Amino acid sequence: MRARFISEHHGTRLMTYFYRRAAALDVDADAEPFRYPGPRPQSRETALVMLADGCEATARASPDRSDERLRAIVEGTLRERLEEGQCDLRDLRVVAGTFIDTLHAAFHQRVEYPQPTARERAARAATPAPAQRRSRFAGGDGEDEAAPAPEPWPPSRRGTPPAGPPDDA
Secondary structure (H helix, E strand, O other): OHHHHHHHOOOOOEOHHHHHHHHHHOOOOOOHHHEOOOOOOOOHHHHHHHHHHHHHHHHHHOOOOOHHHHHHHHHHHHHHHHHOOOOOOOOHHHHHHHHHHHHHHHOOOOOOOOOOOHHHHHHHHHOOOOOOOOOHHHOOOOOOOOOOOOOOOOOOOOOOOOOOOOOOO
8 A cells, every 4th residue: 555655646747856957958858757657646545645745845845835825836736736637636625725724734933922021020030939849869868759650641451350251242
């Protein structure tokens, strides 16, 4: 299954970066050596991986990650793949909306938090620090032991007898 995704997620697309570099040196450069071997996606799942990979790669390479630009990237990528015959999906509006939301969440801008106000700083300064507990781990004399380690999560089943047959067996 994994091999299918690897071989199909680029389909038979042109490796545009490399082809365009070659074409800049030779306007008659043949595009065929710059194509992925394929095959084109054979399932909806591999087509979705192709589309997601193309959208993410283009968004990551773009210095503009505004809402408008991310929408244009997704719509352009989907349209390009369809025009090339790489995939045929009927639910592209849903796919496009989901990709736009995902890219927006991944590349959203964070606001810079303002510095604490004078009132906040004064309140912090007036609040007594919590009492420190001496323990053998903090250089104490060992009379106060550190709190026991928390139980592992999920709880261990070691020592629990195996479940028997159901009552109605």
